[in-house]
Amino acid sequence: MLRISYDELSGALRRAIEKTGMPPERADRCARLFADTTLDGVTTHGIARFPRFMRMIGNGSIDVHATPERVEAFGAMERWDGRRGPGNLNAYACMEAAIDLARAHGIGCVALANTNHWMRGGTYGWQAADAGTIGICWTNTMPNLPPWGASDPRVGNNPIVLAVPRPPGHIVLDMAVSQFSMGALESYRKRGEPLPVAGGFDASGELTRDAAAIEATRRLLPIGFWKGSGLALMLDLLAASLSRGNATHAIVADPERETGLSQVFIAFDLAVAGGPEAVTRLVEDVLRHMQQPTAPGTSVRYPGERTLQTRRRNTLDGIPVPPDLWRAVQAL
Amino acid sequence: MLRISYDELSGALRRAIEKTGMPPERADRCARLFADTTLDGVTTHGIARFPRFMRMIGNGSIDVHATPERVEAFGAMERWDGRRGPGNLNAYACMEAAIDLARAHGIGCVALANTNHWMRGGTYGWQAADAGTIGICWTNTMPNLPPWGASDPRVGNNPIVLAVPRPPGHIVLDMAVSQFSMGALESYRKRGEPLPVAGGFDASGELTRDAAAIEATRRLLPIGFWKGSGLALMLDLLAASLSRGNATHAIVADPERETGLSQVFIAFDLAVAGGPEAVTRLVEDVLRHMQQPTAPGTSVRYPGERTLQTRRRNTLDGIPVPPDLWRAVQAL
Numbered sequence: 001m002l003r004i005s006y007d008e009l010s011g012a013l014r015r016a017i018e019k020t021g022m023p024p025e026r027a028d029r030c031a032r033l034f035a036d037t038t039l040d041g042v043t044t045h046g047i048a049r050f051p052r053f054m055r056m057i058g059n060g061s062i063d064v065h066a067t068p069e070r071v072e073a074f075g076a077m078e079r080w081d082g083r084r085g086p087g088n089l090n091a092y093a094c095m096e097a098a099i100d101l102a103r104a105h106g107i108g109c110v111a112l113a114n115t116n117h118w119m120r121g122g123t124y125g126w127q128a129a130d131a132g133t134i135g136i137c138w139t140n141t142m143p144n145l146p147p148w149g150a151s152d153p154r155v156g157n158n159p160i161v162l163a164v165p166r167p168p169g170h171i172v173l174d175m176a177v178s179q180f181s182m183g184a185l186e187s188y189r190k191r192g193e194p195l196p197v198a199g200g201f202d203a204s205g206e207l208t209r210d211a212a213a214i215e216a217t218r219r220l221l222p223i224g225f226w227k228g229s230g231l232a233l234m235l236d237l238l239a240a241s242l243s244r245g246n247a248t249h250a251i252v253a254d255p256e257r258e259t260g261l262s263q264v265f266i267a268f269d270l271a272v273a274g275g276p277e278a279v280t281r282l283v284e285d286v287l288r289h290m291q292q293p294t295a296p297g298t299s300v301r302y303p304g305e306r307t308l309q310t311r312r313r314n315t316l317d318g319i320p321v322p323p324d325l326w327r328a329v330q331a332l
Numbered sequence: 333m334l335r336i337s338y339d340e341l342s343g344a345l346r347r348a349i350e351k352t353g354m355p356p357e358r359a360d361r362c363a364r365l366f367a368d369t370t371l372d373g374v375t376t377h378g379i380a381r382f383p384r385f386m387r388m389i390g391n392g393s394i395d396v397h398a399t400p401e402r403v404e405a406f407g408a409m410e411r412w413d414g415r416r417g418p419g420n421l422n423a424y425a426c427m428e429a430a431i432d433l434a435r436a437h438g439i440g441c442v443a444l445a446n447t448n449h450w451m452r453g454g455t456y457g458w459q460a461a462d463a464g465t466i467g468i469c470w471t472n473t474m475p476n477l478p479p480w481g482a483s484d485p486r487v488g489n490n491p492i493v494l495a496v497p498r499p500p501g502h503i504v505l506d507m508a509v510s511q512f513s514m515g516a517l518e519s520y521r522k523r524g525e526p527l528p529v530a531g532g533f534d535a536s537g538e539l540t541r542d543a544a545a546i547e548a549t550r551r552l553l554p555i556g557f558w559k560g561s562g563l564a565l566m567l568d569l570l571a572a573s574l575s576r577g578n579a580t581h582a583i584v585a586d587p588e589r590e591t592g593l594s595q596v597f598i599a600f601d602l603a604v605a606g607g608p609e610a611v612t613r614l615v616e617d618v619l620r621h622m623q624q625p626t627a628p629g630t631s632v633r634y635p636g637e638r639t640l641q642t643r644r645r646n647t648l649d650g651i652p653v654p655p656d657l658w659r660a661v662q663a664l
Contacts, residue, residue, distance in 0.1 A: 074438025076408035077604055106406025107441045111604065134570060147622050149632040154622050162566035164573065171569060173562045197557060224555025225529060230505045230635040233622065234494040237503060238466060241496065241605040241614050249621035272409055272443065273573040282573050289581035290479050290486050290565065300481040303562040 003318025082115030113245025122174030125163030335650025414447030445577025454506030457495030
C-alpha cells in the first residue's frame with residue numbers, strides 16, 4: 001500500500017478531471033470531495049470509485065458542464081435540477097442551499113432531481129455539521145434490494161445520513177438501508193473476507209455471507225428484513241415526489257449508467273437547539289451515558305468516531321492507496 | 333373475542349377519561365385516538381394500552397389538564413412544550429402545527445419536549461396524509477436497546493413514521509428501530525408464538541426468538557445490528573436537541589413512569605411535489621413496479637396496506653376486543 005499525501009492525491013484527481021473540460025474551480029472542488037472521502041478511509045467511494053466516475057463522464061451519464069439549478073422555491077423548501085452534472089458537486093451545492101435556508105427559517109430543505117451518484121453520502125453530513133447545523137440527507141439508487149416478499153431487486157438501498165455538530169468530533173451516521181452498502185460488499189470481496197453477518201441472497205435464493213455472490217445477484221438484505229424494505233420504499237417515494245424526479249424503478253440498473261437520481265437535503269439551524277454550546281453539552285451527556293464501560297474487551301463507538309481517527313492518522317502518515325489503483329488514476 | 337362497534341368503544345374510553353377531569357372535547361379526541369388505533373388492528377397501542385394510560389394519570393406521570401404550548405418560533409420551525417400532558421393529544425396538536433407551517437413554508441417542523449408516550453406513532457402519519465401532506469415524525473423512548481458493543485439498554489428503540497398521501501390508501505410506515513417494538517413483543521407473548529426472527533437477547537446474553545425473555549431483559553435487537561443502534565442514537569440526539577428536551581438516558585426506564593419524551597414532527601406541502609394528482613401517479617407507478625407478480629404464494633405489501641384492510645373489516649364486523657380487557661376498560 002502506498003501512502004499518498006492529501007495534496008498529491010487531490011492534485012492527481014484534479015488534473016484528471018480538468019482534462020474532461022470541467023472548469024478549474026469546480027474540478028478542484030470535485031477532486032477534493034473524492035480526496036476527503038479517501039482521507040476518511042472510505043476508499044470505495046473515494047479514489048477506488050474515481051475510474052468509474054471518469055468512465056461515466058465518457059459514456060455521457062455525467063455532464064461535466066452542467067451546474068445545478070434552483071427550479072422552484074417555497075419559502076423554507078426548494079426544488080433543484082441537477083441536470084445530470086457531477087453528483088458530488090450537485091449534492092454539495094444543495095446541502096449548502098439547505099443550510100442557507102435553515103439560517104433564515106430554522107429548517108431548510110432542498111429536493112434535487114436529475115443528479116448522479118453522490119459518492120460518499122456522509123460527506124454532506126460532515127458539510128452540514130462543519131457549518132454548525134444539524135443535517136439529514138438521503139438519496140435513491142438503482143434497484144438493488146428485493147422488497148420483503150419478492151425475490152428480485154425492485155427497490156434501492158437508499159443511503160441516509162444524519163449529522164449533529166460537536167466541535168471535538170461531529171456525530172455522523174451514513175448508512176444504506178441494506179445490511180451492507182455496495183461499497184462495503186466490494187471492500188469485503190477485495191479483502192477476501194466473509195461478511196460478519198448475512199448480507200443478501202445468493203443465486204439459489206439462500207442468505208449468504210459471501211460478498212461476491214451478493215454483488216452478482218444484486219439481492220441485498222434490507223436491515224431488519226421487512227423494516228428496511230419499507231424504509232427503502234418510503235425514502236424513494238419522498239425523494240422522487242419532493243424533487244419531482246425519478247423513483248428507483250425508473251433508474252437504469254447498471255452501475256456504469258446509474259443516473260437521474262433523486263435526493264433530499266435538510267438542515268436545522270442550531271439556534272433552535274439553544275446554540276452550539278447547548279448541543280455540545282447534550283451530545284457529551286448522551287455519549288457519556290452510552291459509552292460507559294461495559295464488559296472487558298468491548299466498547300461502544302459513536303457514528304463518525306472511527307472516521308475521525310482514520311482522518312487524523314492518514315493526515316499524519318499519508319493516505320493508503322493500492323499501487324495499481326494509484327498508477328491507474330495517474331494515467332487517466 | 334368480542335366485536336365492539338367504533339362508537340361503543342370510543343364512548344367507553346371517553347367516559348373513563350372524563351372521570352379523570354379532562355375537559356370533554358379533549359377527552360373525546362383522546363378516546364378517538366385510542367379507538368382509531370384499535371380499529372386499525374394495533375390493539376397493543378390502542379385499548380390494550382389504555383389501562384396503563386389511566387394508571388399513569390393516576391401516578392402523576394400524565395397531567396390531564398396540561399395542553400401543549402408553543403415556546404419559540406423560527407419561521408418554518410417551532411419548539412413546543414408538552415407540559416407532560418396526554419401524549420397522543422400533544423402529538424396530534426404538534427403534527428397539526430407542522431402541517432400548518434408546511435402550508436406556509438413548503439416544509440414545517442415542530443420539535444416537542446416534555447411529552448408522554450404517543451401510543452401508536454402511525455397515527456400522526458395517517459393524520460399528515462389525511463391532511464394531504466407528506467409526514468415524518470419520530471420519538472425517543474426510555475432505554476430499551478443495547479447500543480452495538482454494549483450488553484445493557486442505553487438507547488431507545490425510537491419509533492419513526494413516514495407517510496405519503498394517496499386517496500385510495502396512504503402509504504404509512506410506522507417502525508421502531510428495534511427488530512420488534514415493545515408492543516409487538518407483548519403481542520407475540522400473549523399469542524404464545526415465537527418471533528419469526530431473533531428479536532433480542534435473553535438473560536444469558538444469547539439472541540432469542542422468545543418475546544417474554546426479551547421483555548424481561550429489555551435488551552432488544554436493533555434492526556441491522558450496528559446500523560439500527562446508530563440510527564437510534566441519531567434520532568435521540570435530533571429529538572432532544574431540537575426540542576431542548578430529554579435524551580433517552582434522562583428518561584426513567586419504567587414503562588409505568590416513562591415520561592418527559594422528546595419528539596419531532598415534519599410535514600411537506602404537496603405543492604412542492606406538483607400537487608396531489610402528481611403524487612398519486614408517482615405512488616401508483618412505484619407500487620405497480622414493486623408489486624408485480626413474483627413466485628406463487630408470495631406477495632409484496634406496501635406499508636399501511638394491511639392497516640387499511642383491517643380498518644375496513646373492523647368497521648364492518650366490529651373491533652375485536654378480548655372480553656376480560658373490555659370488562660376491565662368498562663370498569664375504569
